[in-house]
Amino acid sequence: MICLxxxxxxxxxxxxxxxxxxxxxxxxxxxxxxxxxxxxxxYNFKYKPHLADLRNTLVDLFYESLIQNExxxxxxxxxxxxxxxxxxxxxxxKRGYNHAQLLAEGLSKKFNLRTAKxxxxxxxxxxxxxxxxxxxxxxxxxxxxxxTKYSPRGEADTILNTNVFLVDDILTTGxxxxxxxxxxxxxxxxxxxxxxxxxx
Ligand SMILES: [Zn+2]
Numbered sequence: 757m758i759c760l761x762x763x764x765x766x767x768x769x770x771x772x773x774x775x776x777x778x779x780x781x782x783x784x785x786x787x788x789x790x791x792x793x794x795x796x797x798x799y800n801f802k803y804k805p806h807l808a809d810l811r812n813t814l815v816d817l818f819y820e821s822l823i824q825n826e827x828x829x830x831x832x833x834x835x836x837x838x839x840x841x842x843x844x845x846x847x848x849x850k851r852g853y854n855h856a857q858l859l860a861e862g863l864s865k866k867f868n869l870r871t872a873k874x875x876x877x878x879x880x881x882x883x884x885x886x887x888x889x890x891x892x893x894x895x896x897x898x899x900x901x902x903x904t905k906y907s908p909r910g911e912a913d914t915i916l917n918t919n920v921f922l923v924d925d926i927l928t929t930g931x932x933x934x935x936x937x938x939x940x941x942x943x944x945x946x947x948x949x950x951x952x953x954x955x956x
Contacts, residue, residue, distance in 0.1 A: 770783035
């Protein structure tokens, strides 16, 4: 695991104490390594939505791995809400669904946690693949805002005053999670950890 602030190794997946700032993500947990058959499974999951069985299998894997992680168990006591990393609207329209949201909804049932789409992506970002760390950070900078259409408004306010698990499919440098967490923390979320199915 890595510290999402400095991208150096972090044994427990938590952000190094010295790397923590006011709006810094608190840590991230990944279920499986992004290689071999897993790469193929995630590709199929993202681009062949009719494979409903695959979604269930991946959610099972995601869940089983998380519950075996002791650090995750400690963090889980806070009962964070699950917030999927959103797609930009044109990409969502093209694909028809957000894979991160499907994962969040699957985990929501398993963990009995709320899912809340309180984030919105306000611009198209290039794929993070093939970009260097600095370019990745630049690529996602200010890409998110609070989802103003999220209702009920009261529930959004409750979530903004508590804790959140940001959910995505793949973690590489964590620039996307880092940026999304910054947006939520600026709006009052207390603690935020990333949950990704795979770790590149
Ligand atoms: Zn660090």
